[in-house]
Amino acid sequence: MFVRRIAVIGTGYVGLTTGACLASLGHDVVCADVDADKIKRLTAGEVDILEPGLAELVAGGIAAGRLTFVLGAAAAVERQPEVMFLCVPTPMGVGGVADLSIVESVIEETRDLLPSGCVVVNKSTVPVGTAERTEELLVRDDVAVVSNPEFLREGSAVYDFLNPDRIVVGGSKQDAAERVAALYSRLGAPTVLTDAPSAELVKYAANCFLAMKLSYVNAVAELCDRLGADITDVTEGMGYDKRIGQAFLQPGPGWGGSCLPKDTSAMLQLADAADFEFRLIRATIDTNTRQRLRMVEKIRLAVTGKKGGSLSHVKIGLLGLTFKAGTDDLRDSPALAVAALLRQAGATLTGYDPALKPGVTHPDLNSITIAEDPYQAAQDAEALIVLTEWPEFRSLDWPRLAGEVRKPIVVDTRNLLDPAVARRAGFEWIGVGKH
Template identity: 60%
Template sequence: MESRRIAVVGCGYVGLTTGACLAKLGHEVSCCDVDGEKIARLRRGEVDIREPGLGELVAEGAATGGLRFTRDNRQAVSGAEVVLLCLPTPMGADGDADLGAVESVVGDIRALLARGAVVVTKSTVPVGTAERLGRLLGREDVAVVSNPEFLREGHAVEDFLNPDRVVVGADEPRAAELVAGLYSPLGARTVLIDPVSAELVKYASNGFLATKLSYVNDLAELCERTGGDVEAVTEGMKRDHRIAPSFLRAGPGWGGSCLPKDTAALLRTADTASVELPLLRAAVRANGHHQARVADKVVDRCGGDVAGARIGLLGLTFKAGTGDLRDSPALAIARLLADRGAQLRGYDPECAQLSAVAGVRCVGDAYLAAEDADALVLLTDWPEFAELDWAKVAEVMRAPVLVDARNQLDPREPGRAGITWRGTGRTLR
């Protein structure tokens, strides 16, 4: 593999992971970010992002000199053969991705790019962005390539170094081969396609996963009405080789930094193209419905009214293994309960330092969240919740009621402590 000079613009979890992993593969990487304090911390070897193995990779890259950090675009981009854009593309008011940060950086660096350089969008961007950035650059000697990332928060390093596939969208064969070559030591299957198709791959993948999750939650509701067990149903489904076993777990709905904004952007693209995508629209509606169902279960367990009731929340992040609160279903459910007058106390291992979030008073441990509670709701399946002393939990609660929205627990454990357990798509037998 030929070592390349690479600039990574943006040091969030995608950019930092990408830069550190490419340095490990033997490339010379300069990472830049507008946040001067973040750059100073990274130069000291301080990694704030919760990603297993990332801190070690950053330290290793810095020690070998293959990974450097700067706030200066000129310093990072000048002389780089490949410039990777790993910038935020949040959902705009119209549902489409906001390209403000991406376009600003492209405007800043276009005169700095070396002749023959390749600009790569790693950020999730709308269809047509490669062409749009090419016009903005105004450089016939610089190619724009789409190379979407498929990194899961909490597993980003693992996913980068063990990819299912590498997708490269380019109109120029030389640029496509250059970008694909960056990943050659990984031995992953490379999909070389046009830029528009590459831009659609990420949205299409996340739209399918969101639909799959909503479908499983629909099945969970059906199981509750018919006496079935959704975990038994999905176990049977997983045995079918045509159905991948991932994303077949019922829960409180989906959220996070990707699925909500990517489904919205895909629907926006469909609207622009006069395409309906009815399945995806139904999946988005169903997600809101299933979040409301969790809140309804809590209300039901509290006698039909939670006004003035104290509710304890276990877990606030959108999933275990990350400190990300963005579009967390836990917070969506918290808002629904707060709107009905509930007093909320919440605990999350990654958010214990917070005093309050979204109307939730944050406390330092799970037992404080349960103290004097009329009901307890398990919303994020952190491993430590499975190890709680349920007799102690029952002792501190005002009413021993637990809604396990993740089906994390063996219901017999809280049951032995006298706690009434209710799961998602499951009935006690």
């Protein structure tokens, strides 16, 4: 097998996973970041990210001499890479437009240092036209630019990288795109070679479709609530249709995380720039906002017995705060969005999450007391609210929880629990689209 010298700029979820996995495939990889302390920890094999299998891959890459860490993009380029992956943040900027300032900064830092023949790869999620913009900033005819979007789910990023559904690579130079695609040859995945704008749009189109699917199932769950149907049975019946599939058919308190909110907003911006009113995406976002409000309405009715009942000074215990199980990521967490609405309604909040320790600091946690365990979160609560689908919540001592709360009510926004188990413990169980 051929071995490429690769530089990966950025060591977040995407960058570190990309670097460690490419090293595991036999390539010589150097990862760069601007955080000196983080580089020091990574060099020692210490991984801060909660991602199954990642720490082991990093340790293995370091031990094999195929994975190293340096401070700054320029230091990585000094290694004369054949391929440089840009895996830096592209957060939502003003008006929903992706902020490319970090991408542009890295290009400015490295453009005069890149070896001739190097391929610059946009791995971060970027708007259509970013590859062209990158070429303009480089001003290097001897350096190619391609788009190679990532399709990694937090909590299963390593698995997703090593078991991809597809590899998408797009660029104006076919040979450069083929060289990047060849990096993944051992994975045996279907490969889509295309132009850069199409590759850039694939990521947005895929994530927006998933967001639409989630908003759709949440809307169907509301219809189930109104009609007395069971959303679990409805989605099971839908999911056996191969044209639909069973993934992303679980109702919840809304969708969030680091990708879907910013990608749907970015898609709207792309559409607006193209003079196209993308009503489906706008409705998808509006439905998601409504879902969070609907969860608060459900909680309000469960606690007070009235749709307009007051939650002022009502103590509520929250089970789960991260945006999904298996990660410690709080970015755009629907759990925190619901918590913020409860706090606005005057509720007093105590929360527990397996990935968070008491004392953790985050702006969105300021109004929530973080408990050491779920039983502490339940103490004197008027209701417990399941907001994140952590599997361990199913096996809690529910009779003990019933003894801790003031009112044995559990609003399960994820339909995670076995209703019979909760009810045997003395709880009134309230789900989403279920009775």
